Amino acid sequence: MTRAALITGISGGIGAALGAAFKAAGYRVIGTGRKPAGGDICDAFVEADLNRIAGDDAALDVFAKAVRNALDGAELTVLINNAAAQILAPVDGLTMDAWRRTMNVNLTAPFRLVQTFLPELEAARGCVINIGSVHAQATKPEFAAYATSKAALHGLTRALAVDLGARVRVTCLAPAAIATPMLMAGFEGREAAFQELEACHPLNRIGAPEEAAQAAVFLASPAAAFATGTTFYLDGGVLSRLHDPV
């Protein structure tokens, strides 16, 4: 039977690479997002606002039915919680709306999707991959909402793994800076700043979306059958290095 992967945030920089990699690995890819993904990134697209789905059971039901239709007979084997909201603001300027939206999209929606698709994932002896971040461990000013949500997502990965045991494997992939089109656009005309970012990483470069996608393909594969509850840091060594002056 054909295996299927449900990937949230399919239109994003890493989402598109995940779509391509899982398609190349033979999966039927069901992508989601607020606006349709361009090109042939996925085999089927289901529109969803995860901010809404996190707190609205009726909307979640409609979404789940649409995903089940989109499977078209394939077996849901992998759920990748990849979508994220990243709203930057200093602590004294962070609105409660921004805080709630971040937690809804980055934490509550992933949990609700696991609950919703648990029967399919269990029947397929499948797995969940949460896309975390180095911000779960070390962060920067103005990242309070995002960093907290990612730390909680890493914690959720462990809790789900312990609770679900052998039913469904749950892992987390935590990248450092990845050269998505959006990240690269932010450095346009700022070559020195980009080189500084690269130099923070012991490997002296940032990651590629395809590298993140290949790591996810590995975590979903039988080669990772003994991995659950674990977080794989794809960080070019940045978290291993102190950044105070020599």
Ligand SMILES: NC(=O)c1ccc[n+]([C@@H]2O[C@H](COP(=O)([O-])OP(=O)(O)OC[C@H]3O[C@@H](n4cnc5c(N)ncnc54)[C@H](OP(=O)(O)O)[C@@H]3O)[C@@H](O)[C@H]2O)c1
């Ligand atoms: N790029 C990096 O350097 C980096 C580093 C570490 C971790 N990560 C993590 O990697 C994942 C992907 O990041 P990315 O760089 O590819 O981000 P991105 O290009 O900004 O894409 C984010 C995706 O999330 C979706 N999304 C945002 N809010 C949503 C909502 N309310 N409902 C449904 N979908 C929503 C967006 O889709 P729509 O706009 O269509 O809704 C978009 O496809 C995220 O979890 C991020 O935290 C990225």
